[in-house]
Amino acid sequence: MSTIEKVLTRIDADLDNSLSRLFDLLKIKSISTDPAYKDECRTAAEWLAKELTSIGIDATVRSTAGHPMVVGHRKSGKPGPHVLFYGHYDVQPVDPLELWDTDPFEPRIATREDGTKIIVARGSADDKGQLMTFVEAARAFIAETGDLPIDVSVLFEGEEESGSPSLHPFLTANKDELSCDLALVCDTGMWDADTPAISIMLRGMVGDEVIVKAASRDLHSGHYGGAAQNPNHIVASIIAGLHDENGRITLPGFYDGVIDMPEEVTAMWDKLGFSAEDFLGDIGLKYMRGEKGRQALEHIWTRPTAEVNGMWGGYQGAGSKTVIPAEAHAKFTFRLAGDQDPDKIRDAFRAYVKSKIPADCTVDFIAKDGSPALRLDFDMPALAKGQAALKAEWGKDAALTGMGGSIPIVGDFKRMLDMDSLLIGFGLEDDQIHSPNEKYNLKSFHKGIRSWARVLDELAKD
Amino acid sequence: MSTIEKVLTRIDADLDNSLSRLFDLLKIKSISTDPAYKDECRTAAEWLAKELTSIGIDATVRSTAGHPMVVGHRKSGKPGPHVLFYGHYDVQPVDPLELWDTDPFEPRIATREDGTKIIVARGSADDKGQLMTFVEAARAFIAETGDLPIDVSVLFEGEEESGSPSLHPFLTANKDELSCDLALVCDTGMWDADTPAISIMLRGMVGDEVIVKAASRDLHSGHYGGAAQNPNHIVASIIAGLHDENGRITLPGFYDGVIDMPEEVTAMWDKLGFSAEDFLGDIGLKYMRGEKGRQALEHIWTRPTAEVNGMWGGYQGAGSKTVIPAEAHAKFTFRLAGDQDPDKIRDAFRAYVKSKIPADCTVDFIAKDGSPALRLDFDMPALAKGQAALKAEWGKDAALTGMGGSIPIVGDFKRMLDMDSLLIGFGLEDDQIHSPNEKYNLKSFHKGIRSWARVLDELAKD
Structure with a gap:
């Protein structure tokens, strides 16, 4: 059995414990916009630092003018790229509380009529569940092999839902410590429940x-x-x-x-089966506005x-x-x-x-x-490795997508730390982030952990 | 000496008494928008009804849901047109009071540096001073000749400054009583201090x-x-x-x-010496907007x-x-x-x-x-008579002007009572109506009285 297969087997066997740890984090009411929850935000940061340190990633809670950052490192000068994984531990407020079926800070597993198992809690998808997919992948790797295959740093912030006021000063003050070869950002989603995605361009x-x-x-x-x-x-x-x-x-x-997209990209997008009718129908509209003669996804991503x-x-x-x-x-x-x-x-x-x-x-x-707009070089080695990892896990090519809006952290990493970001996440459109009854599919969590293990494994290869 | 000359001589001789009566009316704080002055509004109405009756115009105070109307008549079936004179006895609020040089309800005569004598008080120009020019003209006519030369009705309202909410119901309820051959409306101004004006069109x-x-x-x-x-x-x-x-x-x-204006009208307007530069300069602008190739006054009045x-x-x-x-x-x-x-x-x-x-x-x-827009027929006999009267008094042709905005009462008279209005007034642009230190030129008051005497005399002619 190869190393990665052993790591994946351990992940599968440890899933209940992984879930239990996620639930501990989800119970912490780390609402960053409400001063009443200031102490809970610090509690979440301390919980994460302790958790990271316990698995072998040396982490500390770092105070800021607002809520603290968590920074961790496990590096020994391995030959592969040194990556910085970014996530945020703060969550949105929960009101209107009466629209939640159960307590937003009492996480539970529910089974939908179609058999889908979901984790219901505030922050399950945005972003605690996503963040923990990486932590659990790192845990399994170290537990199974005694180490991570590449050097890894971690940055978790506690103000993403309130405009990240402390982020710029923190990145400036800690530029050398945080500048890595590549950032891994997990605040994004899948194309659909079966198809993973990597966002390669942001307007x-x-x-x-x-x-x-x-x-x-x-x-x-x-x-x-x-x-x-x-x-x-x-x-x-x-x-x-x-x-x-x-x-x-x-x-x-x-x-x-x-730039007009290369034909291979527009051809790939054609195959994604994007429905402009559904996209617009959800908001009560019917017809694509914008330049005539363009593919629907171009309007949203590249124009x-x-x-x-x-x-x-x-x-x-x-x-x-x-x-x-x-x-x-x-x-x-x-x-x-x-x-x-x-x-x-x-x-x-x-x-x-x-x-x-x-x-x-x-x-x-x-x-x-x-x-300016951001985009990954189509020939970037890390992109191909990310694609290979996701295809191995999900059995399908990852959709290379654009994003119409901006993810500020990605621009900050590029402009302040000269660092590209590989945007991989396992959220789904129906996760109801920022809304009552937020959920994260159990499959997203489980296969998300496995995906990150594979990504780390691939990035270590020559 | 002709009849009109005798009447004018009497007006001149009685000017101090006319002023004294105007001052009595100006002292009444008939602010219609402020409920605190409700009784003062009724006092003004009663003062007017008594004054009219005393000079031989049989007048009564007529209650409405708001402030009362004053309606008066002196008619015996004379051959000339039966006219309805309209004015309003209510005034604007006086705040900011500290910007007044003297008490707004303590009328006084002041002399400007250039020798111009002015009547300073709230309502002096809008509209008590204007209204009294007609009352004093009627008084002189009756005193001198024992009668008015034509049948006259009078309507004074007390809600003009607060949107005239009672006017439509009152006109509807008293349609027969108030429908005359012609309305005389004195809520307008002169072209300039030397040039009288008749407004012949309203957009x-x-x-x-x-x-x-x-x-x-x-x-x-x-x-x-x-x-x-x-x-x-x-x-x-x-x-x-x-x-x-x-x-x-x-x-x-x-x-x-x-309708394009007849050439004689645009030629007349050319001679008025209207300065688009001054008109726009007052508001910080320079260039006429609107259709190209049009006279400046057309933009404001007829387009x-x-x-x-x-x-x-x-x-x-x-x-x-x-x-x-x-x-x-x-x-x-x-x-x-x-x-x-x-x-x-x-x-x-x-x-x-x-x-x-x-x-x-x-x-x-x-x-x-x-x-719709309103306009007087250029061939209307009353218009020619009004022009003749004003020319005799002021020694200059009356400017026939348009008005860009509407005067609601004129539309109401036209549409509800099928009655045209001859719009003659003696206000000036610097009267500061609605503002502190409102004034009415003594010359406007004096020659205004004389003008109305001449208009009544002209209208009686075949």
Whole structure:
């Protein structure tokens, strides 16, 4: 029996104990947004540090201005890549509590009508269950072989659900300690219950708020209507002119650096059987917006966008008020793809906006920090190893997916620690994270542990 | 000496007494919006009824659900037109009181550096001073000749500054009593301090609120950006498409019934020396918006408009929120001119809006009542008589003006009582109505009284 087979056999045999340990962690009410649970957050951090240390990963609780970090290391200069595993031990609040079938902090195994076994508790999927898949894989490896096959560091934070205010200072202060060859991030999901996934690209973002000012005060639309500029109309024309009739964004140079996916990728995505009808049907819509002639998944993962997240000007109350407002506002965000440069996009946007401002009106901008899109090199060895590990465990090719939104930690690792992230997770769309009756499939937990053991094993290979 | 000359001589001789009576009325704190002044409103009504009756216009105080009306008549079936004079005895609140140089209800005569004498008090211009110009003219006529030259009815209301809630029921209940050949309305102003004016057209209005709904809930712009419809963009495209590059409104049939002014009118307006620079400069703007190739005064008085008085959708707070909102809103008003039909305009607008709604989105509308524009027939005999009277008094042709906004009473008289209104008033732009230190020029008061005497005299002629 090969080493990895022995490790997997141990994982299977130890599953009940693994579950029991997960339940201990799930019972800790580590709600980071509510100061009433400050002590419980520290308890969770201490529990994890002790657990890691007990299995042979030397870990400490590290105080921050907010909730503490847990940092652990087991490294001896092995030849393979040194990886940093990231997860978070804090959870979302549980209200409305009355919508939970049972106490959110009393974890239980339930069996659905179709036979699926699920772990029900706050944090079961986001992120304690996912985080423990890695811890249990490491435990089995060390218990079976006396060591891990590669050098491993661990970073668990306690503020992911409250905006990670301590993360930047902590990464800056501990840059040398935390900079590894590769990050493993488990805060993502499977493609579906049978198909594992690795997220290989994340869209970037740049934002700007526009404030258009016309008259020096609000005007009566009877006295000034038709004669004085109306900022509502100016803002509307800015928004309306951003897209052409084919759904393309009209800013000059906007698509510079945007990359068409290789045919092998779009072909793979075609096979995923993604249903735009279901995707949109869930939110009461039917038809894909966006550029014409693009695959549905391209719209979500690889194409840049321009969206107005908020706009306002003039009277919003009941009834009517015949006012021409002195100013109007809009908040724009652009999702970025490929090598689009956030600064150049903002410059092009501002030049466009200024071209729409009448000579006797003014415009002000409020910038929102931008970050470029991220993507893994398709030829990156760790990616191929991750794919091999997941295929061995699940019997199916891992879907290489994009993500429309950002995972801030991945950008932070890239930009602050110059470290790529392999995004592998076992969550499912119906896990109800952030909602009542959050669950994590027992199969996700069990095969998640096995998957990480295989990933560690593969990463150690030449 | 002709009759009118005798009447005018009497007016001049009696000016101090006229002022004394005006001061008595100005001392009454008839603030209609503040319930604390309810009794003072009735006091003002009773004062007016007594005053009218004392000069020979049989008047009574008529209770309503709100503040009372004063209705008076002096009619004996004279051959000339039977006129209804309208004014209001209520005034605006006086706060901020500390910005008044003296007690707003202690009227006084002040002399400006340039020698102009002004009557300072709340209500001096709006509308007690104006209203009393007519009362004093009637008093002089009756005192001098024993009668008025035409049949006269009077209607004074006490709720003009609080939206006239009792007016419609009162006009409906007293339709026969109040329906005359012509209304005289003195709630308007002069063109400038030397030039009298008659307002001959008022723009109409129709309004609609648009609510565009897309997804069944607010969406994350990372997950759905570029794929799901964004109602902010839909509303913006509706607004932006309403005008073409020449400032014309694009709704099919929108300009049906809009009338170009006769050349004699635009030529007259050219001579008024209206300065678009000053008009816009006062509000911090420089350039006339609106249709290209139109005279500045046309934009304000005779051209229809489309204005968005309010629009909103999505996040308006500080910072950014990456949301695609489920719905967005805009409130539109159209100022109407000529014979534009409010119902047809609304129909055309709604058809246009619907054409902009994607197949998987919906739109709802909230209608605001419409009213067509009003204008006097250029050949109306009473208009020529009013012009003749004003020219005789002021030595200058009266400016025939439009008004961009509406004066509700004029529409009510037209639609409920089938009665045109001759709009003559002696207010000036610097009267500071609704503001601290409201004033009315002594010259406006004195020559206003003389003007009304001349108007009554002219209207009696064949």
